[in-house]
Amino acid sequence: MSTSADRDPARATGDRRPQRADARTNRERILTVAEEVFGAGGRSASTDEVARLAGVGIATVFRHFPTKAALLEAVLVRRFDRLRKQAEALADATDPGAAFFGFFGHLVTDAAGKIAIGEALMDAGGDHSPATTEASTELRQAVGVLLRNAQRAGEVREDTELPEVYALLVATSRTSTHARLDENVRDRMLTIIFDGLAPRQRNASS
Amino acid sequence: MSTSADRDPARATGDRRPQRADARTNRERILTVAEEVFGAGGRSASTDEVARLAGVGIATVFRHFPTKAALLEAVLVRRFDRLRKQAEALADATDPGAAFFGFFGHLVTDAAGKIAIGEALMDAGGDHSPATTEASTELRQAVGVLLRNAQRAGEVREDTELPEVYALLVATSRTSTHARLDENVRDRMLTIIFDGLAPRQRNASS
Amino acid sequence: MSTSADRDPARATGDRRPQRADARTNRERILTVAEEVFGAGGRSASTDEVARLAGVGIATVFRHFPTKAALLEAVLVRRFDRLRKQAEALADATDPGAAFFGFFGHLVTDAAGKIAIGEALMDAGGDHSPATTEASTELRQAVGVLLRNAQRAGEVREDTELPEVYALLVATSRTSTHARLDENVRDRMLTIIFDGLAPRQRNASS
Amino acid sequence: MSTSADRDPARATGDRRPQRADARTNRERILTVAEEVFGAGGRSASTDEVARLAGVGIATVFRHFPTKAALLEAVLVRRFDRLRKQAEALADATDPGAAFFGFFGHLVTDAAGKIAIGEALMDAGGDHSPATTEASTELRQAVGVLLRNAQRAGEVREDTELPEVYALLVATSRTSTHARLDENVRDRMLTIIFDGLAPRQRNASS
DNA sequence: AATGAATGAGAATTCATTCAT
DNA sequence: AATGAATGAATTCTCATTCAT
Numbered sequence A, B, C, D: 001m002s003t004s005a006d007r008d009p010a011r012a013t014g015d016r017r018p019q020r021a022d023a024r025t026n027r028e029r030i031l032t033v034a035e036e037v038f039g040a041g042g043r044s045a046s047t048d049e050v051a052r053l054a055g056v057g058i059a060t061v062f063r064h065f066p067t068k069a070a071l072l073e074a075v076l077v078r079r080f081d082r083l084r085k086q087a088e089a090l091a092d093a094t095d096p097g098a099a100f101f102g103f104f105g106h107l108v109t110d111a112a113g114k115i116a117i118g119e120a121l122m123d124a125g126g127d128h129s130p131a132t133t134e135a136s137t138e139l140r141q142a143v144g145v146l147l148r149n150a151q152r153a154g155e156v157r158e159d160t161e162l163p164e165v166y167a168l169l170v171a172t173s174r175t176s177t178h179a180r181l182d183e184n185v186r187d188r189m190l191t192i193i194f195d196g197l198a199p200r201q202r203n204a205s206s
Numbered sequence E: 001a002a003t004g005a006a007t008g009a010g011a012a013t014t015c016a017t018t019c020a021t
Numbered sequence F: 001a002a003t004g005a006a007t008g009a010a011t012t013c014t015c016a017t018t019c020a021t
Helices: A021-044 A047-054 A058-064 A068-089 A096-109 A116-120 A130-152 A162-179 A183-197 B021-044 B047-054 B058-064 B068-089 B096-109 B116-120 B130-152 B162-179 B183-197 C021-044 C047-054 C058-064 C068-089 C096-109 C116-120 C130-152 C162-179 C183-197 D002-007 D020-044 D047-054 D058-064 D068-089 D096-109 D116-120 D130-152 D162-179 D183-197
Strands: none
Touching: A021 A047, A021 A058, A021 A068, A021 B021, A047 A058, A047 A068, A068 A096, A068 A130, A096 A130, A096 A162, A096 A183, A130 A162, A162 A183, A162 B162, A162 B183, A183 B162, A183 B183, B021 B047, B021 B058, B021 B068, B047 B058, B047 B068, B068 B096, B068 B130, B096 B130, B096 B162, B096 B183, B130 B162, B162 B183, C021 C047, C021 C058, C021 C068, C047 C058, C047 C068, C068 C096, C068 C130, C096 C130, C096 C162, C096 C183, C130 C162, C162 C183, C162 D162, C162 D183, C183 D162, C183 D183, D020 D047, D020 D058, D020 D068, D047 D058, D047 D068, D068 D096, D068 D130, D096 D130, D096 D162, D096 D183, D130 D162, D162 D183
């Protein structure tokens, strides 16, 4: 399972030796702050802002992440990995339907709340690095597992596949973030999708 | 009804007198190019790019739209107005269900193809001008009419309202644009949503 | 002395034929407006502003004055000529002292009120055209006449000459304009200068 | 050892700009250059010019002074403070008359030589920051002290007050700067003013 | 002759990135 | 390793001036 062992953040810089404790701390702090900053302001937020909020010098940010793109990438990878882990943790759930719909709702409700960076979540023609692409793919696969489990349990219609489900996931979470939907509206939006994902009635309209 | 008659693009500058033919042409060209440029690169695309692709000097762009924000706004308003007109044209359709679902699909399939600017479609905390807000609101209302018509015709479930439907519309069209979804995937995504919007079975199991 | 006959405004463009009446009117209006605009905003005020306030198109301004510098120059020349005429009109006054001090005070009080352009009044290293220099020189000479008359009448000390008097005139009128001096302050400032210009005690009578 | 001599900031030609250790030096150099540049060209001189003459990049200027207005302000404050200190140093002079007239003459002769920025020296309707206003006020007060001292010593007429004296000071120093007055002319101009400021004779005319 | 449109050359300001301590 | 300073390349916007009607 540990498909991501080689993406250990502490090694992203390519450093073979263990990093100094303070460096590691700084790296984490920068990533955390960057997630907030870019989440709020999009990729056009400034690196200076990140440095300032992280309480480090601008040069320190660039020491850890050689370019702004690398920083953005690291943020994305971190986020994807986190979500993937959550999805993987649900892979063996006793109630696959609850697991799938729960994860879907969680992504839209909570998690998405932070990340306007999701701009990149699917981006086909994107300029993403292998690392980002890999993390993204792994997340997608983890969601695929949940989907298939739910389908096997008869909780999700059989005639649907991962691409469209993933697209819906991305679409709703991004919009939820961006448009700051009212809680009730968001729930009703999910209801529609979840109903649409439910197994078809015998007399369903084609 | 046509509350937007006074937003005729040709008059957006507030000029009473008819513009010179060449000026009008330029204005249109700039708007068209801007829709593409900002559609592709988001609001962070440069005004220079717009000028260059439109084949005019940078100052000409600023003559027509005094700030970059004004240009973006004009693009948005134009787009909203166009979509609204299409929606309004369907308000009296003989088949309200086809009208509603057709418009939904159209937006996601065609129209959205150009506009990543949809960033602003719902933006609650946005910094939008009254004109933009108005155009946006009118589009929303036009969609609302289609929705109610379809509900009255029994083609859309009764327990759903405009906000969530509109959110879905925005979500899917933006993602469709951004992620360059495969045609089939997009259709299956729409199928899920449309099924979710279908009237609930009277005897829904469990 | 009609030394300025060849600076007839109507001919400044070099046009041999009589101008159309409306052209002449426009020219005057532009000059008048320009005097205000540049008086208020300095030479950095925009030509567009002048055109707008004059109610003509920008191209019309440039038709009359080929460059902004030419417009500024024309304003200056016009102003200098006007002041010179006023000075010349006082050359034969029955009370040379009153004439001199009156003109001095008038320049500082009224006239200066409009012209921040006076930046150029003396400018030695200035980039002024022959026409401007000529007009400036003539004004200076006219003031020189008033000064000498007043000296001959025993109203102004003999050991002073035009350069310093003119410098004081310029200094006070510019400052009066720029600093928007209180009326009383301005008067007391003039009192100091006028007292300083008064004939020295020993040879007071003579 | 003596390698630091090569990094002497005074060597602008070699472009051997020291970097870290002399941020302060850079700041000073920028201010000094700005005083000259704005002194010569007024506030409309470009920041690029300042950067170029200071031998630094344009961004460095903006790092030290976030806006052009801030730079102008810093220049003004610095200048005001310097003059104020000079005035204050004369507050306890044994010869108050010499102190006052000396300072007046000094301002007009030397110091003013650089600063057309004095545009702002009195500016009532100016858009000056509190810092500038404060520095200006303090300078004015310091001059006020010199004036009162001289009046108490019987060297300056009693019926005059700071506002008009200050106005004269500003007027003459600005004109002296701007018009590049000949030395003799400037001295005779001062003579007139100083005579006007002298205590009135018992049998004064008026 | 008059006009509005068009334009390129700046000008101020920002930002990712590099340098020197 | 960390930092603040420095920097040039954009980017938005302005303005004097020319063009076409």
